[in-house]
Amino acid sequence: MSQDPKTYYLDYAATTPVAPEVVDAMLPWIGGAAGGQGYGNASSIHALGRMARTAIDDARDSVAELIGADYSEITFTSSGTEADNLALWGSMAASARRHLIITSIEHHAVLHSAYALSKTGIEVTTAPVNSAGIVIMETLEGAIRTDTALVSVMHANNEIGTIQPIQEIARIAHDKGAIFHTDAVQSAGIVELNVKSYGCDLVSLSAHKLYGPKGAGALYIRSGTTVSPILYGGAQERERRAGTENVAAIVGFGVAARIAKTRLSDDAARITCLRDRFIDALTDRIPDTQINGDRLRRLPNNINVSVLGVEGSTILMNLDRAGIYTSSGAACSSGSIEPSHVLRAIGLSSADASAGIRFSLGRDTTWDELDEVIELLATIVKRLRRS
Helix, strand or coil: CCCCCCCEECECCCCCCCCHHHHHHHHHHCCCCCCCCCCCCCCCCCHHHHHHHHHHHHHHHHHHHHHCCCHHHEEEECCHHHHHHHHHHHHHHHCCCCEEEEECCCCHHHHHHHHHHHCCCCEEEEECECCCCCECHHHHHHHCCCCEEEEECCCECCCCCEECCHHHHHHHHHHCCCEEEEECCCCECCECCCHHHHCCCEEEEEHHHCCCCCCCEEEEECCCCCCCCCCCCCCHHHHCCCCCCCHHHHHHHHHHHHHHHHHHHHHHHHHHHHHHHHHHHHHHHCCCEEECCCCCCECCCEEEEEECCCCHHHHHHHHHHCCEECECCCHHHCCCCCCCHHHHHCCCCHHHHHCEEEEECCCCCCHHHHHHHHHHHHHHHHHHHHC
């Protein structure tokens, strides 16, 4: 009897498996099964609607607690991408100021939103980063003007894992009268994030990056911050985001956030040790392997490398055949043959940027499987360099 080949999942930054506890919490709200009454519309005033509303409110509490926010400051969306769009489009629409600042390594949800806004008359400044992927603070500060409405800098980069000094960036933005948004899709639930102490006005979140379901995101909107809606319809989410709520996904988001808050410290410590051990072993075993991003100031679960002299896409195809699931960076651009915009922004050549591979670790990752991955990767690279 044949056995299925062994596989290694190292693409947690693209998406995480849904935690069993999250699945259990969601099931009663799928197919009308919450005591036989899980199909209510949360906007309805009858008992079924009130059940759904209570479930959403409980989830809102849990998501707020994860980032140190108040219950009323969480607006649920369909994704982190929608949260980013709401932050940028909603802020610019609500402000008389016409200038927006982003960075060169933002997720495409921010980059493409900013580009679209520029077509409407909004002036966009793209701030550079250094070779480690950290925003150049002097340049950023100098770019803020009297007509700057919003500064948007992601908390942790989705490709190279670099963590930005967002507390300092928020202070600089506020000193000049602008509000501050951070895309924390990759960092929330992975590292500590307290929106109050960090001074954030807007924070984007996503459930499926922290062992929750796809189809649920959120935007933290600090009390007193004005954001115009980008979807029009009913009065859901305090008239900030129209549309009947996805109760099952939101419930799952809440449970995932609660688990992440409980496990965060222990998970971060364990995965950081795995990350550092993996980097040391990888660079020792495979010559001419370059670590991209700051070695220490990065997400616990992120390893981004360029194996010099070999196309990243070729390595990825060979890894896939070996049952190793990883990526070249952002999952949404995996089909592109263009060099990573993030790796180009930190100064890599087109060739080296095209060689980038992102390994991202998770709760189920073990050293034994990482050790096996290194050996398999070393064999693949050796063969490709000879060809």
